[in-house]
Amino acid sequence: MTALLPAIITVGLIVAIGLFAGRKLSLDPQTLSQLGIYILAPALVADGLYRTTLSVQSCVGLLVGFAIISVLLYAIVWGLSQSFDLSPSLKKSLMATTLFPNNGNLGLPLIDFALGTAGLERAIVYTIGSSILMFGVAPALLQGNGIGFGIRLTLRLPLIWAMLGSLGLRWLGIELPLPIARGMEELGRAAIPIALLLLGMQLASTQFRLGKYELFATGIRLLLAPAIAYAVGLALHLKGLDIQVLILQSAMPAAVNTVVLVTEFGGDASRVARTIVVSTLLGFLTLPTMLWASARL
Numbered sequence: 001m002t003a004l005l006p007a008i009i010t011v012g013l014i015v016a017i018g019l020f021a022g023r024k025l026s027l028d029p030q031t032l033s034q035l036g037i038y039i040l041a042p043a044l045v046a047d048g049l050y051r052t053t054l055s056v057q058s059c060v061g062l063l064v065g066f067a068i069i070s071v072l073l074y075a076i077v078w079g080l081s082q083s084f085d086l087s088p089s090l091k092k093s094l095m096a097t098t099l100f101p102n103n104g105n106l107g108l109p110l111i112d113f114a115l116g117t118a119g120l121e122r123a124i125v126y127t128i129g130s131s132i133l134m135f136g137v138a139p140a141l142l143q144g145n146g147i148g149f150g151i152r153l154t155l156r157l158p159l160i161w162a163m164l165g166s167l168g169l170r171w172l173g174i175e176l177p178l179p180i181a182r183g184m185e186e187l188g189r190a191a192i193p194i195a196l197l198l199l200g201m202q203l204a205s206t207q208f209r210l211g212k213y214e215l216f217a218t219g220i221r222l223l224l225a226p227a228i229a230y231a232v233g234l235a236l237h238l239k240g241l242d243i244q245v246l247i248l249q250s251a252m253p254a255a256v257n258t259v260v261l262v263t264e265f266g267g268d269a270s271r272v273a274r275t276i277v278v279s280t281l282l283g284f285l286t287l288p289t290m291l292w293a294s295a296r297l
Contacts, residue, residue: 015200032198041135045132049166050176062126065238092267093272093275096258096262097272100261104130108124126245134257136159142262213271217254218278251283259273259276
């Protein structure tokens with residue numbers, strides 16, 4: 001439980017500052033969302049890929065596991081949308097909060113405190129996969145308009161090219177000059193606080209309401225997703241820290257960047273913001289249990 005406190009307090013403080021700024025200052029959330037998608041998130045992914053020293057086997061296992069989990073969760077959301085005839089806006093919102101756990105600004109600190117450097121390296125790989133999905137594929141999913149349009153939209157986003165560029169540098173053994181490497185690192189660090197400030201600004205214009213939708217979406221994120229991760233980890237024969245990190249990162253609350261996505265590409269931003277808050281608060285209760293259970297695998 002104590003491992004969660006520093007991360008929760010830090011997240012809450014930055015969100016509160018964004019909430020205050022949203023009420024007192026004339027700021028444009030759209031500008032912040034574009035800054036995150038087109039500059040800061042690509043820098044975060046590029047820096048993570050450039051610096052990681054994890055083995056290829058662990059990297060592949062975590063990324064394949066994450067991909068399978070994401071496909072299964074997407075299929076579940078699609079099935080629910082068809083069964084209950086959800087509106088396009090509601091479907092996009094549920095898809096965003098289901099597919100994207102808060103494995104960056106909450107998952108990384110938690111795993112660092114609980115599992116140390118070895119766990120953190122694995123958590124970063126998972127987060128890279130999630131970032132690629134969030135900012136490389138999700139915009140096409142949320143925007144719609146067909147597969148061809150989705151591919152063109154995805155290729156226009158800088159994250160894919162940042163990822164390929166970092167992988168190319170590692171493969172060729174090229175070291176970036178220190179000022180460039182430091183600049184990329186600092187830009188990547190800015191991605192998380194900007195997303196948290198945007199969440200606070202969105203909450204400033206959101207009437208908080210705990211309804212059936214918020215509880216249902218939270219249940220999928222906090223309970224169903226880690227259960228699927230456990231099954232996928234067993235199927236892939238992951239062991240030790242690999243499967244533990246896969247479960248813990250999948251058990252995180254809804255990512256704050258989902259507000260960025262639905263603000264930019266469509267969905268109910270107010271409903272998403274409420275789901276983020278509810279899942280984060282309830283995550284304070286469920287995550288210690290997940291940490292305890294995953295440690296006994």
